[in-house]
Amino acid sequence: MEGRGVGPRQRARDQGAAVEADEQSLVERARGGDLAAFAALVERYKQRAYYAALGLVGTHDDALELSQEAFARAFRARRGLDPGRPFYAWLYQIVRRLCFNFNRDRALHRRKLEEAQPWLVAQRRASYADGDPARTLERERLRERVRRAIEQLPDFEREALVLREFEGLRYREIADLLGIPIGTVMSRLYAARRRLARVIEEQGGRKETS
Amino acid sequence: MNSSEERERLRRLMMAALDGELEDGERAQLEEALERDPDLRAELERMREVRQVTREMTWREPPPEVWQEYWGSVYARLERATGWVLVSLGTLVLAGWGLWRLLREIWSEAALPMWVKLALFSLLLGLVVLLVSVVREKWVLGRRDPYRGVER
Numbered sequence: 077m078e079g080r081g082v083g084p085r086q087r088a089r090d091q092g093a094a095v096e097a098d099e100q101s102l103v104e105r106a107r108g109g110d111l112a113a114f115a116a117l118v119e120r121y122k123q124r125a126y127y128a129a130l131g132l133v134g135t136h137d138d139a140l141e142l143s144q145e146a147f148a149r150a151f152r153a154r155r156g157l158d159p160g161r162p163f164y165a166w167l168y169q170i171v172r173r174l175c176f177n178f179n180r181d182r183a184l185h186r187r188k189l190e191e192a193q194p195w196l197v198a199q200r201r202a203s204y205a206d207g208d209p210a211r212t213l214e215r216e217r218l219r220e221r222v223r224r225a226i227e228q229l230p231d232f233e234r235e236a237l238v239l240r241e242f243e244g245l246r247y248r249e250i251a252d253l254l255g256i257p258i259g260t261v262m263s264r265l266y267a268a269r270r271r272l273a274r275v276i277e278e279q280g281g282r283k284e285t286s
Numbered sequence: 287m288n289s290s291e292e293r294e295r296l297r298r299l300m301m302a303a304l305d306g307e308l309e310d311g312e313r314a315q316l317e318e319a320l321e322r323d324p325d326l327r328a329e330l331e332r333m334r335e336v337r338q339v340t341r342e343m344t345w346r347e348p349p350p351e352v353w354q355e356y357w358g359s360v361y362a363r364l365e366r367a368t369g370w371v372l373v374s375l376g377t378l379v380l381a382g383w384g385l386w387r388l389l390r391e392i393w394s395e396a397a398l399p400m401w402v403k404l405a406l407f408s409l410l411l412g413l414v415v416l417l418v419s420v421v422r423e424k425w426v427l428g429r430r431d432p433y434r435g436v437e438r
Contacts, residue, residue, distance in 0.1 A: 115361075118356065126356075140359075147360045148363035196343040196346065197343065197346045199344050219343055242340075242344065242345060265301045269337070272336045273329075276332070276339065
């Protein structure tokens, strides 16, 4: 695609990086087919889109692919963009739809996540071991089980949990993003956490019997 | 309010308490409920443990080059999509034209037995039926897609 000189892709990226307009103006320009403005929107939201997809599908390569595909689809459907609404809320609808379809396809074809690297890791500041290697290991195992349990959650529950716990959104923000009442957000969170609580209880039970 | 609605309300309050989103007055309501219901207290404790574990976890960071190459990959997708549309369009037009010419040639060929012409007609008709069937199946499946409502 790109030759030795500055190709259109590079030019668009450079122009995109240089654009310092507010989002509304970027969206309006992107609607008109301005690639530089769209590149600026991609720069602005690529990390959020990637992590949103990662939270929903749990594998790096798939999250990258799905988030990039979401941007590509967003550009193709740009005429449906409303400059008065936040761009990310609109993009997120595309990301989640792609991810849910992907998960459904993965379930149908019984594709496994086992080979993939864990998409969640321990916080650097997380220290619950008190220098005790046995407790450290036990805690690591618990986190691993909880991570796997998150991967098994129904899509809507997983989504609510990820948005709250790992993206740090407040209930109002989640409700706005998903277009659902706050009460539904809380119910989904409750359902997700109840399932995770069972996993923790099982681990506790096993520890006692061993 | 019946008991199941009350239960649901308390569950929501528990979530709000865990996430620091309790509003004025709700804390007292929750505390009162916890006071009189040991099962609810136990459940809240279990939820606290879940919250504790999930708070210890964070995203695995992707390699930094992912961000540098991100826009390039999006751009390539856009470009390829345009290419595919043009290729598909050209192929369809050319294939249609070629098929039409071929059919006319064969049909006007007097030396060709009628059964060969009929077999050809049957083959083409069958292909059309299969194509329509696949398209219709896709369309029906799309209408029953449980996630259709996800898109605004």
